[in-house]
Amino acid sequence: xxxxxxxxxxxxxxxxxxxxxxxxxxxxxxxxxxxxxxxxxxxxxxxxxxxxxxxxxxxxxxxxxxxxxxxxxxxxxxxxxxxxxxxxxxxxxxxxxxxxxxxxxxxxxxxxxxxxxxxxxxxxxxxxxxxxxxxxxxxxxxxxxxxxxxxxxxxxxxxxxxxxxxxxxxxxxxxxxxxxxxxxxxxxxxxxxxxxxxxxxxxxxxxxxxxxxxxxxxxxxxxxxxxxxxxxxxxxxxxxxxxxxxxxxxxxxxxxxxxxxxxxxxxxxxxxxxxxxxxxxxxxxxxxxxxxxxxxxxxxxxxxxxxxxxxxxxxxxxxxxxxxxxxxxxxxxxxxxxxxxxxxxxxxxxxxxxxxxxxxxxxxxxxxxxxxxxxxxxxxxxxxxxxxxxxxxxxxxxxxxxxxxxxxxxxxxxxxxxxxxxxxxxxxxxxxxxxxxxxxxxxxxxxxxxxxxxxxxxxxxxxxxxxxxxxxxxxxxxxxxxxxxxxxxxxxxxxxxxxxxxxxxxxxxxxxxxxxxxxxxx
Amino acid sequence: xxxxxxxxxxxxxxxxxxxxxxxxxxxxxxxxxxxxxxxxxxxxxxxxxxxxxxxxxxxxxxxxxxxxxxxxxxxxxxxxxxxxxxxxxxxxxxxxxxxxxxxxxxxxxxxxxxxxxxxxxxx
Numbered sequence: 001x002x003x004x005x006x007x008x009x010x011x012x013x014x015x016x017x018x019x020x021x022x023x024x025x026x027x028x029x030x031x032x033x034x035x036x037x038x039x040x041x042x043x044x045x046x047x048x049x050x051x052x053x054x055x056x057x058x059x060x061x062x063x064x065x066x067x068x069x070x071x072x073x074x075x076x077x078x079x080x081x082x083x084x085x086x087x088x089x090x091x092x093x094x095x096x097x098x099x100x101x102x103x104x105x106x107x108x109x110x111x112x113x114x115x116x117x118x119x120x121x122x123x124x125x126x127x128x129x130x131x132x133x134x135x136x137x138x139x140x141x142x143x144x145x146x147x148x149x150x151x152x153x154x155x156x157x158x159x160x161x162x163x164x165x166x167x168x169x170x171x172x173x174x175x176x177x178x179x180x181x182x183x184x185x186x187x188x189x190x191x192x193x194x195x196x197x198x199x200x201x202x203x204x205x206x207x208x209x210x211x212x213x214x215x216x217x218x219x220x221x222x223x224x225x226x227x228x229x230x231x232x233x234x235x236x237x238x239x240x241x242x243x244x245x246x247x248x249x250x251x252x253x254x255x256x257x258x259x260x261x262x263x264x265x266x267x268x269x270x271x272x273x274x275x276x277x278x279x280x281x282x283x284x285x286x287x288x289x290x291x292x293x294x295x296x297x298x299x300x301x302x303x304x305x306x307x308x309x310x311x312x313x314x315x316x317x318x319x320x321x322x323x324x325x326x327x328x329x330x331x332x333x334x335x336x337x338x339x340x341x342x343x344x345x346x347x348x349x350x351x352x353x354x355x356x357x358x359x360x361x362x363x364x365x366x367x368x369x370x371x372x373x374x375x376x377x378x379x380x381x382x383x384x385x386x387x388x389x390x391x392x393x394x395x396x397x398x399x400x401x402x403x404x405x406x407x408x409x410x411x412x413x414x415x416x417x418x419x420x421x422x423x424x425x426x427x428x429x430x431x432x433x434x435x436x437x438x439x440x441x442x443x444x445x446x447x448x449x450x451x452x453x454x455x456x457x458x459x460x461x462x463x464x465x466x467x468x469x470x471x472x473x474x475x476x477x478x479x480x481x482x483x484x485x486x487x488x489x490x491x492x493x494x495x496x497x498x499x500x501x502x503x504x505x506x507x508x509x510x511x512x513x514x515x516x517x518x519x520x521x522x
Numbered sequence: 523x524x525x526x527x528x529x530x531x532x533x534x535x536x537x538x539x540x541x542x543x544x545x546x547x548x549x550x551x552x553x554x555x556x557x558x559x560x561x562x563x564x565x566x567x568x569x570x571x572x573x574x575x576x577x578x579x580x581x582x583x584x585x586x587x588x589x590x591x592x593x594x595x596x597x598x599x600x601x602x603x604x605x606x607x608x609x610x611x612x613x614x615x616x617x618x619x620x621x622x623x624x625x626x627x628x629x630x631x632x633x634x635x636x637x638x639x640x641x642x643x644x645x
Contacts, residue, residue, distance in 0.1 A: 031550040038544035042606070045537035049609050052602050056595075060551060063591055067558065070584050 028064060032057045149180040150418065150469040150508065152520060153237065155476065155500030157248070162196070163492040170194045172227075175248060177240050181506070181518065184233055185240040189277050190288065192227035217298040222291070229286030229323075230279035247278035283329040287441075290321030317342040322448075324441050326369065332378065333369045335441065337448045338362040360385040363452035365435050367444075375438035380421040380431070382455045387412050393472050393505050397515050414473040414501050419458065421466045428462065467510045473501035530624050536613035541606050548603045552596055559592035 036057040043049055160172030174190040198221040234240040274280060296315035318341050325334040342358045364381040368374060390413045394400065423432040435447050454462075482495030506518040566585040 028551065028554045031547045031554070035544055035547035035551065038540045038547060039602075041540035042537050042544060042609075045540065046535045046609070046613070052605060053598055056598055056602060059598075060555075060595055063555075063588075063595055066591070067562075067588055070562070070588055074581070 029061060032060045149184065150471055150503070150506055150518075151178055151416070151473075152181050152503045152506075153177075153179040153500065154473075155498070157244075157496075157498050159496045160192075161492065161494035162194075163490070164196075165490050166198070168196050168198070168491070170196065175244050177237065177244065177500075179237040179240075181520075184235065185237045186231055186233050187240040187244055188229055188231040188284075188286075189274070189279050189282075190227055190229040190286065191273060192225050192288070194223055194225040196221060196223035198222075215299065219294075219296045219298075221294045225288070225290045225292065225321075227288045228274075229284075229288060229325075230274050230277075230282035231284035231286070231325075232279065232282050243278060247276075250276055250278070284325055284327045286326075287324045288321065290319060292317065292319035294318075313344075315342070315344045322441070322445065331368065331370050332366050334364060334366040335444055335448045336362060336364045337445070337452050339452070358387045361452065361455055363448060363455060365444075365448055365451050367436065375436050377423045377432050377435035379423050380435060380451050380454070382419045382421070382451070382458070383416060384418075384455060385414060385416045387414055389413070390472070390474070393470060393507065396470055397507060399515075411474070413504070414475070416469070416471050416473070418469045418471075419463065419466050420469075421462060425465060427465055431462065467508065468515075470507045470515070471503050472505040474504045476500040476502055526624065527627065530620065530627055534613050534616040534620055536610065536617075538610065538613075541610050544606055545603055548599045548606075552599055555592045555596050555599075559589045563589055 039052050039054075039057075043052070155177045157175045158172060160170060162168050162170035170193070172192040172194070174188075174192070176188045176190070177185060178188070179185045198219065201218040201220070202215065203218070204215040232240075232243075234243065274282070294315065294317040296313055298313040319339070321336075321338045321340070323336040323338075325336065326332075327334065339361045340359070360383070362381075362383040362385075364383070365377055366379045366381075368376040368378060390411045392413070392415060396415065396417070421428060421431070423435065435451060437444055437447050476499070478497065478499040480495065480497045482493065484493045485491065503520060506520060507515045508518055509515045562585050566582060
């Protein structure tokens, strides 16, 4: 279909499509209310009165809501028209939008509900921000709740190596497959380089030739990690895995061309690496920077104390990671600020005991990257993840524990609580202003830290307006293969791991409603 | 208060005030619906006349569908108004019939009383 480049439209005319001014709206809805009351009184006075279309007033109100959506659409066109005029390309009317969403459907029938659901889903999956804006407006104005897609499965394949003595350098490649509840699967490739400093300390008390008490070993470490990432979305997990299997081999082969395998990961030609791995056309690019500090303390116990040769250890690891995602399709920049803390206690004496949480606190803020609205915050996601025994969901949701037969046990499961805050909702305007900034990543970190602080003291009203997902994940079988070499003063390690989680239970609430359990697809 | 016989005791149940207000609200809504639909149609014809493309087609569809729904609602409003008018006319007719029957009953009572008085005076 051809485009017409001689458009002579006054944007103000488009905005006049809103005939239902606030006053007219009030009068119309007032008349509908008067009709409703009068009909009720008439029926009370005369029960034999013939049926007077009891749905009529509700349908008139719904009609007016839809009219306002149409007016909003014309407003959006006016905005697009103004911006395209500024850019010298008056083509807003000729854009092809196969997934364009309109409000007109009789929601009272299943067929039409399916129709509007399909259009809304298409709009969500389309990359066009304007279409998504229309979809959001429709949902809000028609009072439809939107279930947020949540993670139903995640698998990570890592390959890396580290070489050094005291100070070591390493490189790592990571493929992550994340499947969402709506079937969309994101495949992310990341490439890291790291520098780590580690020290081992040993302490013991001796009396003459005899050691008194256990020997204490301490390991302290600090590492800095940086890298790049690329992400693509696929309509299904099988397609993502097929793509990964195909390009994983090519990526490895690319690195094997270097005399020493895997050392190719150090090479600075990031673009070449992305191309070889099939990520040339990835619409999401990431820059990752993080640091980790760890400390572990071991005590070698005497046979006399433990009855066997035993080693007790306690470890504490804390890391902070900042990721900047640039999405060329959505025209957004997303900052992810994550703090990970892990505490473990182990006693190896024939049996191993491991205790301690593995907690991740994460705040993600997505901002507009277009020239017009640069830095305007669109959404905020807060995530808290931790390990605990299976079957803790009722406790987390404040519900009574299920009778015997529920999923409980000693297996360790992963729990995630995620809060999605829509910052384009006018009720969240104050928070949107707080998180909006036109600064670069360094300047945005203050605002991102404010977002993370929301996790500690989340406003009750804000929570009621947001989508909250609580999921329980069971670990998938994992594999780990590694090799370590230690020469006189130089050590080297290389390894490949595969790990992942599968969601076994999911609950969600949207807009202050009660939690409802989500059916998981087989 | 007369002591009506059982078949004349019940008044006709109809709230004329509620019916009047309902009819007024319907007239008001019909006018506003029609004006708004007409405004959308004329404005979209004006602003979209020189444009073409799928997006424009969608917008035109939206306006057309809004007009169709407004017309459907107007039809339903008119139907309710006509049912209310029928019920009001029926109620008025019933009231008139009741009043006539009551007057006839009163007249019959009066004639019977006069006849009784005449008989007593003759006796």
